[in-house]
Structure formats: structure tokens, C-alpha cells
Amino acid sequence: MIPVPAFLFNPERFMAFSRWAAPMFGGLAVLLALAGLYLGFLAPEDYQQGDTVRIMFIHVPAAWMSMFVYSCLGVASFLSLVFRHALADAAAQAAAPLGAAFTGLALITGSLWGRPMWGAWWVWDARMTSVLVLFLFYVAYMALRAALDDETKAARAAAILALVGLLNLPIVKFSVDWWNSLHQGASVFRFDGPTVADVFLYPLILMALAYMSAFGSLWLLRIRGEVWRRRADVLAQRAARA
Amino acid sequence: MLDFDASPYGAYVWPAFAITALVFVGMIVSALSHARHWRARTEALRQIALLAEAPRPPAPPSEASAP
Numbered sequence: 001m002i003p004v005p006a007f008l009f010n011p012e013r014f015m016a017f018s019r020w021a022a023p024m025f026g027g028l029a030v031l032l033a034l035a036g037l038y039l040g041f042l043a044p045e046d047y048q049q050g051d052t053v054r055i056m057f058i059h060v061p062a063a064w065m066s067m068f069v070y071s072c073l074g075v076a077s078f079l080s081l082v083f084r085h086a087l088a089d090a091a092a093q094a095a096a097p098l099g100a101a102f103t104g105l106a107l108i109t110g111s112l113w114g115r116p117m118w119g120a121w122w123v124w125d126a127r128m129t130s131v132l133v134l135f136l137f138y139v140a141y142m143a144l145r146a147a148l149d150d151e152t153k154a155a156r157a158a159a160i161l162a163l164v165g166l167l168n169l170p171i172v173k174f175s176v177d178w179w180n181s182l183h184q185g186a187s188v189f190r191f192d193g194p195t196v197a198d199v200f201l202y203p204l205i206l207m208a209l210a211y212m213s214a215f216g217s218l219w220l221l222r223i224r225g226e227v228w229r230r231r232a233d234v235l236a237q238r239a240a241r242a
Numbered sequence: 243m244l245d246f247d248a249s250p251y252g253a254y255v256w257p258a259f260a261i262t263a264l265v266f267v268g269m270i271v272s273a274l275s276h277a278r279h280w281r282a283r284t285e286a287l288r289q290i291a292l293l294a295e296a297p298r299p300p301a302p303p304s305e306a307s308a309p
Contacts, residue, residue: 041244051248051255058262098269105265112258116251214266218273225277228284235287242294 011087011227022220029213036206043199052116057203059109060188061211062102066134067169069099069215073141074166077159086230087223089155092162093145094222098215100138107131118182126175127183134172137165 036057046053073095079088110128111121122128141158148154176183187195194201248255 038244041246043245045245050251051245052251054248054255055258058258062262097272101265101269105262108261109258112254112261116254214269218269221273221277225273225280228277228280232280232284232287235284235291239287239290239294 009085009087014087015224015227018220018224022217022224025213025217025220029210029217032206032210032213036203036210039199039203039206043203046200049117052113053200055109055113056200057207059106059113060204061208062106062109063131064208065211065215066099066103066106066131067172068212069095069102070134070137070162070165070169072219073099073138073162074169077162080155081159081163087227089159090223090226090230091219092159093155094219094226096138096141096145098218098222100135100142102211102215103131103135103138107135114182123182125181125183126179127172127181130168130172130175133168134165137161137168141165 040054040057043054045051073092076088076092076095079085080092107128110131114123115121141162144158144161145154148157171178175181176185188201188204196204
């Protein structure tokens with residue numbers, strides 16, 4: 001058993017941990033974002049893309065987070081489905097709106113970047129279409145949970161849907177290699193090293209870390225809210241029986 | 243030197259940053275309000291449960307039984 005998840009499987013320990021970890025990650029996100037934005041606006045214009053290259057610092061981390069958050073949703077759903085662990089289910093439920101927000105952000109900022117560079121707000125190329133499908137999986141997950149009154153059944157059905165949606169992640173990742181796309185291929189996570197110039201790479205990495213820390217903080221906060229909600233439900237049911 | 247002059251692409255660059263800021267503010271407000279709401283609700287229900295379980299104080303003596 002991995003020590004950290006095992007430690008966090010206990011709701012009381014999770015609440016004690018997240019009480020200080022959520023604000024700590026939030027503070028870290030602010031510092032990293034300030035540093036990333038500073039370096040981002042210090043960087044020169046790109047020789048081809050001009051100032052639109054600065055959209056990269058907010059668009060690319062959002063796109064990375066859209067996939068990372070879905071991976072978290074998938075793992076939490078798997079743990080919830082197999083081990084019936086309430087905290088894993090709360091983690092999955094808490095991740096979905098954040099993932100949808102990051103994916104929506106990636107689509108909107110991508111559109112704002114695409115218009116001046118490609119001459120179109122939207123094209124049905126493989127990368128954009130698969131990211132739109134990812135967004136729809138997030139929305140479907142949340143809609144399914146909200147649609148069923150029985151919370152146990154809703155959690156199970158939504159977990160299965162989340163696991164099915166995992167199949168879309170490699171399609172998003174490798175879509176630029178498998179099909180012709182307006183998007184460029186991978187330029188940061190490559191075996192032979194990044195092809196992005198350092199003046200753009202450093203702010204990009206700082207902003208990605210800022211997004212990651214912000215997600216960590218908000219995820220913990222939302223899981224805490226979910227734990228409180230479930231405790232309130234139990235207390236309300238007890239009060240109704242008394 | 244910081245370069246805030248995004249011309250001729252300002253119409254695309256600044257809305258992208260503004261929307262990003264809005265989405266982050268929305269995520270923060272939503273997460274905080276969700277957690278605070280349910281924490282307050284749980285505390286209130288816990289207080290009600292404690293009051294219901296607490297032993298009732300003895301009734302004050304009535305005037306008829308008073309010496």
C-alpha cells in the first residue's frame with residue numbers, strides 16, 4: 001500500500017492534513033503565478049506569433065491540468081468503485097467541477113489564441129475535438145451524479161462513466177501524432193528534451209506549477225466541503241429518526 | 243522590462259487573461275462557499291443533536307409543593 005493515500009484514507013486524518021495543506025498550496029500557487037507572470041511578461045515577443053505567445057502561459061497549463069485532473073478523477077473513481085471508499089468518492093466528486101473549469105479554460109483560451117494565428121475560432125481537428133469530448137465527460141459525470149437521487153447508485157454509475165472516459169486521455173495526448181492537426185506536436189515533454197526556448201519554457205513551467213498548486217488547494221477544499229456535507233446528511237437523518 | 247503592449251493582438255491576449263482570472267475567482271469562491279456552507283450546517287446540526295441528547299434539568303418546584 002502506498003503510504004500517503006493509506007494515511008489519507010482516514011477521514012479524520014484527511015481533515016487534519018487538509019486543514020493546513022489547502023491554504024499552504026493556495027499560497028504557493030499565488031507565489032508561483034506571480035513569478036510565472038513576471039517572467040512571462042518579461043519574455044520577448046515570439047518572432048512568428050508576436051504577443052499572442054503569452055496566451056501559451058495560461059492556455060497550455062490549463063490543457064495539461066484538464067488531463068491531469070481527469071486522471072485524478074479516474075483513479076479516485078476506481079478506488080471508490082473497487083474499495084467502496086467514501087473519501088475516494090468524495091475526491092472524485094470534488095475533482096469534476098475543477099476539471100471541467102480547467103478544460104473549459106483550455107478551450108476558450110485556445111480559441112482566443114487560434115483566431116489570430118490560424119484565422120479561425122474553432123476547427124474540428126483531432127486535438128480540439130478530443131478535448132471537447134473530455135469536457136463533455138466532465139459535464140456528463142456531474143449531470144449523472146445530480147440526476148440520481150440514490151447517492152450510492154449515482155456514485156457507482158458516475159465512477160463507471162469516469163473510467164470509460166479515461167480511454168479518451170491517450171487520444172487527447174497522441175491526437176497530434178496520430179492525425180493531421182493544426183496543433184504542433186509535443187514540445188515540452190519529449191525524450192530528447194524540450195524544444196521551447198528557455199525564455200518561454202521557464203514561465204510556462206512556473207505557471208504549470210501554479211495551476212497544479214491551485215488545483216491541490218481547491219481540490220482539498222472541495223473534498224473538505226464534501227466531507228462536511230456527508231456529515232450533515234448523516235446528522236439530519238439521525239435528527240429525522242429521533 | 244515588462245512588456246504589457248500586446249498590440250496588435252491585445253483584443254485576444256487580454257480577454258484570455260481576464261477569462262482565466264474570472265475562472266480562477268469562480269473556482270475559489272465556489273470551493274470556499276461550498277465548504278463554509280456545509281461546515282456551518284454540520285455544526286448547527288451537531289448542536290441540535292447535543293441539545294436533544296442532553297439530560298433535561300429537573301423541573302422547578304411548583305408553588306403548590308413549596309413550603
